[in-house]
Amino acid sequence: MSRPTASGSMDAAQLRPTAAAAKAREPMNVLIVGVGGQGVIMVSKALASLAQSKGHQVKQSEVHGMAKRGGTVFSHVRFGPQVWSPTIPKGEADILVALEWAEGLRWLPYLKPDNGIFICDTKRIVPPFACLNRRPGAPLRYSRETPAEVTAHVAEGYAIDATDMAENLGNERAANVVLIGALSTALDFSASDWEAALTEFVPKKTIAVNLEAFRLGRSWIEQARIATPEAEPPAAAPAPAHLAYSVRLEITPEWCKSCDICVKLCPERCLRLNAERVVELAQPEKCSGCRLCELLCPDFAIRVHLDAALKQGSDLAAAGSRP
Ligand code: SF4
Ligand code: SF4
Secondary structure (H helix, E strand, C coil), X not given: CXXXXXXXXXXXHHHCCCHHHHHHHCXXXXXXXXXXXXXXXXHHHHHHHHHXXXXXXXXXXXXXXXXXXXXXXXXXXXXXXXXXXCCCCCCCECEEEECCHXXXXXXXXXXXXXXXXXXXXXXXXXCHHHCCCCCCCCCCCCXXXXXXXXXXXXXXXXXXXXXXXXXXXXXXXXXXXXHXXXXXXXXXXXXXXXXXXXXXXXXXXXXXXXXXXXXXXXXXXXXXXXXXXXXXXXXXCCCCCCCCCCEEEEECHHHCCXXXXXXXXXXXXXXXXXXXXXXXXXXXXXXXXXXHHHHHCCXXXXXEEEHHHHHHHHHHHHHCCCC
């Protein structure tokens, strides 16, 4: 125990912890962001639970109340020997995991500028208010930055087409687990510990596909890390959001309960119920792709695809980005 010196004051060296000791006591800050329905909270809960099981003190805070479908959702997870505050200050996130492209950009100021790691799905969920002009195919008010442009401005960045990977595995909803796989490579927990934690948080019947998604995300990042400098992608590519796109509605007739909500609230009045009382796109030339029908349908019977824009986004993601 430190004792007062003859002069009555503590030895200064004994009082001040070394920088290394102070650093060791700093919590790990992980910020997870996305939009409603993507599984942000599941990612943060799995991480918090795993950290707690390893003896860390954990604090987690989240905002998702108004984001049932399509709104902003974010979760701060902090863990370490001692954590005082549940929220991560600006510029202090060690890792930013974004499940949606524009949300990732929105939260970038929270990332540590010198050594923060940015892991972002290139999935673009364009909100209805991005349709400024109701003309079909009109430019959207949405991020125009390309993955290469964005990741060039962070210490370590990965733009990963997690949604596409999950779709290829047969379950688009496993995109958040692809990102957990990517996140796992930046933390000290073992892959088997992550997998054990995941099995507790995903529905039982989806355990197999989620474990596959986890391994896919993990190996994608590992591959990106070992990529040679010669394999670096081209720096900048044309921005996608102002390019022409076409709208495609994917309607699942078996899920439509004929409630008429989408028909009544479509701003362009281009939907109707057919003779079987199932929704159909009666006037495709009028559809602006605003996605209100998708967001309002209580039965998830409609999905709106902005094909050209999304394809462009995927191409850019395939070009990839590495530290
Ligand atoms: S059909 Fe859907 S996406 Fe098209 S204009 Fe109507 S609400 Fe918007
Ligand atoms: S809101 Fe959904 S369930 Fe209701 S009519 Fe439209 S597609 Fe069918």
